[in-house]
Amino acid sequence: MGDEERNLIEILEEHNAIDIARYTNYVSAPQAGAVATFSGTTRDTFDGKTVVELRYEAYVPMAIRRIRDICSSARASWTLISIAVAHRLGPVAVGETSVFIAISSVHRADALDACKFVIDEIKASVPIWKKEVYANGEVWKENSEFLERRTELGNTNGGLQEGRTCCSRKVKVEAEAEAAQERKGCCGSKVKVYVE
Numbered sequence: 001m002g003d004e005e006r007n008l009i010e011i012l013e014e015h016n017a018i019d020i021a022r023y024t025n026y027v028s029a030p031q032a033g034a035v036a037t038f039s040g041t042t043r044d045t046f047d048g049k050t051v052v053e054l055r056y057e058a059y060v061p062m063a064i065r066r067i068r069d070i071c072s073s074a075r076a077s078w079t080l081i082s083i084a085v086a087h088r089l090g091p092v093a094v095g096e097t098s099v100f101i102a103i104s105s106v107h108r109a110d111a112l113d114a115c116k117f118v119i120d121e122i123k124a125s126v127p128i129w130k131k132e133v134y135a136n137g138e139v140w141k142e143n144s145e146f147l148e149r150r151t152e153l154g155n156t157n158g159g160l161q162e163g164r165t166c167c168s169r170k171v172k173v174e175a176e177a178e179a180a181q182e183r184k185g186c187c188g189s190k191v192k193v194y195v196e
Contacts, residue, residue: 014090023084032104036111040099050135058128070121078110
């Protein structure tokens, strides 16, 4: 059985809940000594604001390809039996699951480490966008993993000038930015963008 047959990757259309048992059962196997799971759920508050729901959008063909690549990378780093990844699109109410990952392996360390790797990579590099809807407004969110990855890519200097990104903008992260020029990210860092 090839790697492709042991990966189940699904991006679910609006109003389709994630069937956790289905994905857990998919990765279960007689040789599996461990099944590690991660369930990302909508919480009811963020930064003191009441959250009503999350809304997800995605570029589905690219998201599936990217998740498939992440699964291949996980298999290259750990000895895994099966991987299942499901992500919802559309509105996800408080308490509901928006992303679920299940990974089986012979030993728990491989499954646990791979599960953390997969969710971190999904948040950093898969084209799925999240809008947080509050009782008094809404905002598109950037994952801290994505922001860190973007900064890392900008610092690799792959033919770019020092401090430049591919979009020809200089990004400076500051602890204290001026209110008129700041944008607060999801994890509290403030980003000031200088366009030259």
